[in-house]
Amino acid sequence: MITRPIPVPPKDARLNWHLDQPFRLKHLVIAVLLLVLLVVTGQRTEMDRMLAMTTEAVGNLVGLNDDSQVVRGLGKVADSMWPPTLATSEEAARLGDLDTDNLPWFSRIESTETVRQRLNTDTLELETTTETIEVLYRPMGYVQTVFVKMIETLEIALWGTLLAVSLSIPLAWFAASNYSPNRATYTIARGLISLLRSVPELIVALFLVLAYGFGPIAGVLALGLHAAGFLGKFYAEDIENADKHPQEALEAIGAGKIKTLWYAVMPQVLPQYVAYTAYILDRNLRMATVIGLVGAGGIGQELKGRFDMYDYGHVMTILIAIFLFVFVLDQISARIRARMI
Amino acid sequence: MNATPQTMVQLNGIGKTWPDGTRALNTVDLEVPEGQFCVILGPSGAGKSTLLRAVNGLMQPTEGKVNVDGIELTPGTEKALRKKVAMIHQHFNLATRASVAANVLSGALPDVSLARALCGWFHPEQRAKACHYLERVGLKPDHLRRRAGELSGGQQQRVGIARAFMLDPKVVLADEPVASLDPKISRDILALLRDAARDLNATVICSLHQVDLAREFGDRIVGMRDGEVVFDGTPDEFDEQRLNRLYHNADWGDGEPREDHPEAEAEPARHAAMGGA
Numbered sequence: 001m002i003t004r005p006i007p008v009p010p011k012d013a014r015l016n017w018h019l020d021q022p023f024r025l026k027h028l029v030i031a032v033l034l035l036v037l038l039v040v041t042g043q044r045t046e047m048d049r050m051l052a053m054t055t056e057a058v059g060n061l062v063g064l065n066d067d068s069q070v071v072r073g074l075g076k077v078a079d080s081m082w083p084p085t086l087a088t089s090e091e092a093a094r095l096g097d098l099d100t101d102n103l104p105w106f107s108r109i110e111s112t113e114t115v116r117q118r119l120n121t122d123t124l125e126l127e128t129t130t131e132t133i134e135v136l137y138r139p140m141g142y143v144q145t146v147f148v149k150m151i152e153t154l155e156i157a158l159w160g161t162l163l164a165v166s167l168s169i170p171l172a173w174f175a176a177s178n179y180s181p182n183r184a185t186y187t188i189a190r191g192l193i194s195l196l197r198s199v200p201e202l203i204v205a206l207f208l209v210l211a212y213g214f215g216p217i218a219g220v221l222a223l224g225l226h227a228a229g230f231l232g233k234f235y236a237e238d239i240e241n242a243d244k245h246p247q248e249a250l251e252a253i254g255a256g257k258i259k260t261l262w263y264a265v266m267p268q269v270l271p272q273y274v275a276y277t278a279y280i281l282d283r284n285l286r287m288a289t290v291i292g293l294v295g296a297g298g299i300g301q302e303l304k305g306r307f308d309m310y311d312y313g314h315v316m317t318i319l320i321a322i323f324l325f326v327f328v329l330d331q332i333s334a335r336i337r338a339r340m341i
Numbered sequence: 342m343n344a345t346p347q348t349m350v351q352l353n354g355i356g357k358t359w360p361d362g363t364r365a366l367n368t369v370d371l372e373v374p375e376g377q378f379c380v381i382l383g384p385s386g387a388g389k390s391t392l393l394r395a396v397n398g399l400m401q402p403t404e405g406k407v408n409v410d411g412i413e414l415t416p417g418t419e420k421a422l423r424k425k426v427a428m429i430h431q432h433f434n435l436a437t438r439a440s441v442a443a444n445v446l447s448g449a450l451p452d453v454s455l456a457r458a459l460c461g462w463f464h465p466e467q468r469a470k471a472c473h474y475l476e477r478v479g480l481k482p483d484h485l486r487r488r489a490g491e492l493s494g495g496q497q498q499r500v501g502i503a504r505a506f507m508l509d510p511k512v513v514l515a516d517e518p519v520a521s522l523d524p525k526i527s528r529d530i531l532a533l534l535r536d537a538a539r540d541l542n543a544t545v546i547c548s549l550h551q552v553d554l555a556r557e558f559g560d561r562i563v564g565m566r567d568g569e570v571v572f573d574g575t576p577d578e579f580d581e582q583r584l585n586r587l588y589h590n591a592d593w594g595d596g597e598p599r600e601d602h603p604e605a606e607a608e609p610a611r612h613a614a615m616g617g618a
């Protein structure tokens with residue numbers, strides 16, 4: 001083995017090199033400016049009041065002070081929401097095709113007395129009459145309704161994703177600068193992608209409900225269009241960043257753009273495409289529960305209706321259902337992901 | 342072989358000035374007859390890759406004419422010309438995540454309709470040919486379904502050769518095909534390339550950095566430096582003195598000493614820049 005002494009620079013040696021400290025005055029100024037920005041925006045968003053109210057609520061909960069607006073508000077909501085409504089009862093007379101000998105499962109006919117006040121048009125007085133009406137009582141009826149709505153939500157999410165994928169594949173081709181037929185198609189595709197991405201699903205759905213009416217069509221379209229913008233952008237960027245070597249090999253034999261894309265780019269980008277699509281599916285499943293708030297179908301539409309009618313018991317049932325739904329989906333997707341990796 | 346083989350590749354006064362002002366090729370004239378194994382030697386930055394890429398139009402020369410098998414390279418004839426000219430690459434240029442079979446078959450893409458290509462529905466003869474060449478380059482049937490990226494460098498270049506022969510090329514361009522392989526495998530690969538080309542009477546133009554391999558496999562050696570052809574002759578004529586002159590700071594007898602090449606240092610950076618272009 002050859003060992004040589006490590007050279008040490010002579011004492012008076014002067015190097016032309018500089019190795020600066022990582023921070024300078026410039027960085028301090030930036031930090032101060034950021035702090036000022038935080039203070040100003042914090043005040044405008046009432047962060048100070050939020051802090052005070054939250055502290056008050058915590059204090060109230062541990063018994064330090066008597067009153068808290070936040071706790072009172074939450075308590076009122078909780079009171080009216082509990083217990084969640086599980087059953088339905090419908091007036092039997094209104095169910096024209098009800099066969100009393102052959103009732104649906106778990107349901108029964110009950111008689112309830114209702115007190116009705118009616119204005120007598122002759123005497124112009126309120127008359128009180130007591131009526132006994134038969135109702136069809138289904139102990140799990142509302143759970144069933146919510147379940148059906150949940151399935152519809154799932155279907156909206158799936159179709160929204162399907163629509164997004166099929167729109168974004170051609171969009172990505174036009175939006176990839178190295179495969180777009182020309183500059184104009186590239187600009188148009190990029191513009192379209194920005195447009196689709198920039199409008200949130202809820203706002204798109206708001207307008208689509210006007211166009212297509214209440215129901216799942218608007219929901220599917222809203223989810224699909226927004227996600228198509230997202231997927232188009234990411235698919236296109238993957239095409240642009242893909243390894244050039246295999247593409248050059250096919251270009252060298254004159255394979256043509258589409259075939260090159262299919263044989264030299266697709267195999268490389270496919271795993272990423274699957275990951276993006278899985279993310280979009282996940283996102284759409286969550287969004288599909290919300291999008292009904294503007295009338296675009298699914299569980300959200302039911303939620304909005306019940307909320308507006310002050311049926312907080314029903315709202316609670318829906319919220320529990322949404323929570324379970326998202327929880328189960330998370331479990332499933334975690335399993336699938338673990339298996340794929 | 343014919344007594345007087347016809348010219349297969351003809352380069353007339355090819356010049357290339359890159360947008361940054363680099364003069365990569367300086368009016369190169371080169372005629373390669375049918376069936377010849379022509380090796381191009383020269384230091385890094387000499388313009389070997391640029392010259393090879395001029396033949397199939399991957400690089401647009403700033404001046405000069407390219408003629409392959411009687412077809413002059415123009416935008417209109419590019420597609421027809423490229424079908425006759427296969428290429429083997431230093432970095433193998435396989436779709437690493439795709440199967441070996443898909444990579445070899447992709448060499449036949451210009452002959453397949455778009456619909457068939459998208460379904461992967463190649464003609465039976467093409468499948469048979471892919472298997473034939475894969476066997477010929479020494480791979481096994483169970484390699485067919487493997488991902489190309491899982492193979493060793495030597496195996497990947499074998500796949501690259503099989504892919505190159507899918508269209509029965511008239512000309513095979515090989516740009517440093519064995520640059521990253523060990524000496525034994527390099528020799529095997531070049532032998533494969535030479536033999537496969539001989540069967541088709543295909544012309545090979547191959548740039549190399551290994552002088553011993555160039556002497557062994559080349560029918561002819563073309564030495565390049567600074568974008569010019571400075572040697573052109575048989576391997577026997579390429580003696581030690583000429584070798585030293587080609588690679589070192591040497592006087593070529595025209596009274597003009599040549600300088601060392603700063604480009605050689607900048608090489609990795611340029612490859613990266615090309616990849617991102």
Ligand SMILES: Nc1ncnc2c1ncn2[C@@H]1O[C@H](COP(=O)(O)OP(=O)(O)OP(=O)(O)O)[C@@H](O)[C@H]1O
Nearest residue numbers: 359363365384385386387388389390391392604615
């Ligand atoms: N895309 C490009 N843009 C600008 N300059 C380039 C480009 N490609 C090559 N060059 C320059 O052209 C000259 C010749 O390069 P070329 O790649 O042909 O050399 P080479 O002989 O193949 O070298 P090596 O043996 O290292 O592969 C070099 O000076 C290089 O810097």
Ligand SMILES: [Mg+2]
Nearest residue numbers: 389390391516
């Ligand atoms: Mg090169």
